Amino acid sequence: MNSLKKNYSRREFLKTNLLVGAGAVAALGSTNKAFANYVSEFSTTPAVLGGHPALSSHDWPAWPIWNPKTDEKQLLEVMRSGVWSRGKVVAEFERRWAELCGAKRSLAVVNGTNALNTSLAQLEIGWGDEVLVSSYTFIASVSGILFNGAIPVFVDVDPETFQMDPDKIEEKITPNTRAIIPVHILGLPCDMERIMAIAKRHNLIVIEDACQAWLAEINHKKVGTFGNAGCFSFQNSKNMAIGEGGAIISDDDDFMDRCFSFHNYGNPYGSTAGQIGTGTVRIGTKLRITEYQAAIGLAQLSRLESQTKLRNENAGYLKSLIKEIQGIVPYKLTPNVNQAAFHLFPFRYLKDDFYGLSREKFVDALNAEGVPCSSGYNELNKMPFLKNAFNSKFFQKIYPKERLDYEKYAEENMCPMNEKLCNEQAIWITQNVLLGSKSDMNSIAVAIKNIRNNAEKIKSKI
Ligand SMILES: *Cc1c(COP(=O)(O)O)cnc(C)c1O
Numbered sequence: 001m002n003s004l005k006k007n008y009s010r011r012e013f014l015k016t017n018l019l020v021g022a023g024a025v026a027a028l029g030s031t032n033k034a035f036a037n038y039v040s041e042f043s044t045t046p047a048v049l050g051g052h053p054a055l056s057s058h059d060w061p062a063w064p065i066w067n068p069k070t071d072e073k074q075l076l077e078v079m080r081s082g083v084w085s086r087g088k089v090v091a092e093f094e095r096r097w098a099e100l101c102g103a104k105r106s107l108a109v110v111n112g113t114n115a116l117n118t119s120l121a122q123l124e125i126g127w128g129d130e131v132l133v134s135s136y137t138f139i140a141s142v143s144g145i146l147f148n149g150a151i152p153v154f155v156d157v158d159p160e161t162f163q164m165d166p167d168k169i170e171e172k173i174t175p176n177t178r179a180i181i182p183v184h185i186l187g188l189p190c191d192m193e194r195i196m197a198i199a200k201r202h203n204l205i206v207i208e209d210a211c212q213a214w215l216a217e218i219n220h221k222k223v224g225t226f227g228n229a230g231c232f233s234f235q236n237s238k239n240m241a242i243g244e245g246g247a248i249i250s251d252d253d254d255f256m257d258r259c260f261s262f263h264n265y266g267n268p269y270g271s272t273a274g275q276i277g278t279g280t281v282r283i284g285t286k287l288r289i290t291e292y293q294a295a296i297g298l299a300q301l302s303r304l305e306s307q308t309k310l311r312n313e314n315a316g317y318l319k320s321l322i323k324e325i326q327g328i329v330p331y332k333l334t335p336n337v338n339q340a341a342f343h344l345f346p347f348r349y350l351k352d353d354f355y356g357l358s359r360e361k362f363v364d365a366l367n368a369e370g371v372p373c374s375s376g377y378n379e380l381n382k383m384p385f386l387k388n389a390f391n392s393k394f395f396q397k398i399y400p401k402e403r404l405d406y407e408k409y410a411e412e413n414m415c416p417m418n419e420k421l422c423n424e425q426a427i428w429i430t431q432n433v434l435l436g437s438k439s440d441m442n443s444i445a446v447a448i449k450n451i452r453n454n455a456e457k458i459k460s461k462i
Pocket residue numbers: 110111112113114137138140141183185209211212232233234235244245246
């Protein structure tokens with residue numbers, strides 16, 4: 001059959017002939033008839049209906065990246081040294097991470113979840129307190145609040161940015177509110193300037209969940225350095241991949257000393273040492289990372305800055321291409337963001353502009369074209385962990401009955417914009433795609449356009 005040839009020639013065409021640069025924007029618009037015809041000639045059948053995919057999965061850089069030549073020397077040294085528990089390589093990793101973030105101190109811990117737990121605990125946020133948190137996020141942004149005994153209060157999002165909406169924060173503040181956890185979700189920064197101003201006005205602690213936002217910047221200042229503490233994750237799927245790992249950054253020496261102590265059984269450290277020989281000084285646990293994790297981290301750090309730049313370039317370019325497509329609304333950055341992390345590339349899908357093709361079918365169709373994507377988060381504020389926490393013996397012992405009225409809580413924590421993103425509109429493309437080439441970005445845009453052109457057919461056939 002000539003389908004292979006057709007696929008080859010289409011790939012060839014896309015790789016070699018699609019304009020690279022701003023010109024491609026015009027080329028994808030309907031004004032350029034010659035181009036539109038050429039593309040449609042090669043793309044009459046979307047992959048989901050049996051045509052050839054616009055891209056194949058092996059086109060994307062695999063994740064995580066590991067380069068034996070450059071990355072294994074230090075790792076092998078650690079393995080052969082027999083010093084595997086926390087030592088000088090972890091300290092070196094912390095020094096480098098603090099430096100890259102522009103923070104005074106950094107503490108490596110076992111994961112991002114415990115970076116958040118530790119920060120909350122060492123800022124003494126817990127029983128009786130309310131903590132404001134973005135509604136559009138991963139479970140770990142919220143679970144740490146309950147873990148420390150506090151009650152999460154969900155703030156709705158701005159659907160254009162996917163971030164906590166600063167206009168909706170103050171209406172949620174009560175006499176019990178102690179802290180805000182802005183989450184730089186998808187690697188796009190929250191509006192920290194406005195959030196910090198609100199926090200200052202109401203005397204609230206700010207813990208940034210930057211677990212998806214390594215090296216993202218607002219006015220050339222890294223996220224994680226705006227609040228009292230910044231928390232990061234180095235889990236395997238993250239842009240800074242160690243397998244498991246996390247970090248807390250802060251300029252507050254006393255706080256960082258307390259965090260160190262907490263992550264090391266509560267044993268004395270720095271200013272928390274107290275009198276020599278007094279022994280363990282606080283409630284603590286053990287959250288130390290190993291020397292070999294730090295060695296892997298140092299290898300990943302060596303490419304994080306250049307990868308971040310590439311993701312930003314490709315994201316901006318892909319955004320410029322797909323915003324031309326009716327029914328596709330790419331992310332908007334909050335004011336003064338000069339670099340995002342792009343853990344994900346988000347856009348909103350408006351099915352009415354796609355002849356009513358459901359988001360699930362659109363995602364299937366785009367995946368079939370070889371573009372890894374998903375419909376993203378479910379609504380956290382309606383999951384059973386909240387009601388179960390309220391019903392637990394712990395919460396019932398500490399809180400008066402009226403504060404554990406779940407029906408009332410659920411009503412007060414409705415987030416209609418978040419609901420829309422979760423249930424109808426959000427679509428993510430994974431971060432490794434943004435390490436591809438410009439012509440890959442062109443192919444993604446062509447694939448989306450082709451799905452739109454065939455939306456009615458796809459709707460009836462799959
Ligand atoms: C990944 C993540 C976490 C938790 O990090 P782990 O290292 O997986 O524990 C917390 N918050 C957000 C927004 C995350 O994406």
